Amino acid sequence: MIASRSLADMTSAEAHLLAPLLAVPIGSCEQHGAHLPLGTDTIIAEALCGRLAARRADVVVAPAMLVTASGEHADFAGTLSIGTDVTALALVEYARSADWASGIIFVNGHGGNHTAVSRAVETVRAEGRRAAAWWPHVPAGDAHAGHTETSLMLALRPELVRREHIEAGDPRPITDIADILRERGVRAVSANGVLGDPTAATLDEGIRLLDMLTDDLVSSVEHVVTADQDITANQDTTRKHTVT
Numbered sequence: 718m719i720a721s722r723s724l725a726d727m728t729s730a731e732a733h734l735l736a737p738l739l740a741v742p743i744g745s746c747e748q749h750g751a752h753l754p755l756g757t758d759t760i761i762a763e764a765l766c767g768r769l770a771a772r773r774a775d776v777v778v779a780p781a782m783l784v785t786a787s788g789e790h791a792d793f794a795g796t797l798s799i800g801t802d803v804t805a806l807a808l809v810e811y812a813r814s815a816d817w818a819s820g821i822i823f824v825n826g827h828g829g830n831h832t833a834v835s836r837a838v839e840t841v842r843a844e845g846r847r848a849a850a851w852w853p854h855v856p857a858g859d860a861h862a863g864h865t866e867t868s869l870m871l872a873l874r875p876e877l878v879r880r881e882h883i884e885a886g887d888p889r890p891i892t893d894i895a896d897i898l899r900e901r902g903v904r905a906v907s908a909n910g911v912l913g914d915p916t917a918a919t920l921d922e923g924i925r926l927l928d929m930l931t932d933d934l935v936s937s938v939e940h941v942v943t944a945d946q947d948i949t950a951n952q953d954t955t956r957k958h959t960v961t
Contacts, residue, residue, distance in 0.1 A: 722770035724779045732817060737777035738942070739818040740766040741811060743834065743852075745827040746784050748793035748903075750862040750911040751882035753870055755795045759783055761853070761866070762826030764873050768931040769938060775819070776938070782807065785830050792904035801833045808837035812848050820847030822938060828852070828860075828891075849941050853930050860891040861903070863913020865926065872923030883918070886911025 721727055724739065744759025754760070759781050770776040787798040799807070812821045821841070825834050834850045841848040858865035863886065870878050887894065887907040894906045903910055 722767065722776070722778055724777050727777070732777070735775075735777065736817065736819045738773070738775050738938070739779050739815050739821045740769055740776050741779045741808075741821060741823050742766045742781035743785060743808070743823055743825040743827065743830055744781050744783055745787045745829070746795070746797040747787035747790040747827070747829075748796050748862075748910045749866065750886065750909055750915070751884070752879040752915065753862050753867060754874075754877045756783070757862070757866055757870060758826035760826075760874055760877075761869055762824050764927070765826075765853070765930060765934055766824050768927070769822075769824070769934050772931070772935050773938065775942075776822075777818075779811075779815075779821075782811070785827060786833050787827070787829055789829055789898050789902045790910070792902050793910050801830075801836075804830060804833035805836040805840075808834065809840050812837070812841040812846055813844075816846070820849070820941075822941070823848070823850040824934065825850060825852035849938075851934055851937050854933075855926060855930070859888070859913020861910075861912040862886070863911060863915050864918050864922070865913065867915035867918035868920075868923035869926055870923070871918060871920045872927050875920070883915050884909060884911070885914040885916055888914055 724732065742759060742762035744756060744762050746755050748755065749757045763781055766778040770778050784797045784799055786801045786804045787796050788800060790796040791798060808823060815821050823834055823838065838848050838850045855865050867878065886909050897905050
């Protein structure tokens, strides 16, 4: 019996026997203000993949992509980035190497990867592979290191939240500052790197958000599995995402 839901814990024989739907957490290593860790996006993506695997026996969680396209945060110490083109290529190769699996779901925790993930899924599907992408969308959520992500981290890894350093950043919607972010980076609109207001973040809200996002992810994957359609038919990747 295969008990583990982590690919890294399985043997090759077990992976061959199961031929799983592979959930790949896509994170980042980038600043999240003075109160959240650099790995926030990865932690959230991994948690959601784990929750998906707990709800679906055919899902196995692959090793996470830890460094991706985070150039907009380059002005802050600790940020690492390989850029959009390299991230897209890495995801394509990731999917190509997983032909032993029944399909691959990219669970993206970083909105800055939108172009890379969309491009990779398009390429992989054009090659005849079963691939899809999903990432968190929180209605009325803030963009980066704000109420949304801080609440999620209070639910997932409260010991990593530096509560004494929580402070508000630029509160404007991402649509209002997108052009500046692309041209000049996050520092140009927020000196502390926060886009939103984390001061009212709570554990209860984090639990609620986790449950909501898990339900959405599970529903989206079910749609893909039963209809054999791209997950983006249910989770439109062209809209603005609130978790970056």
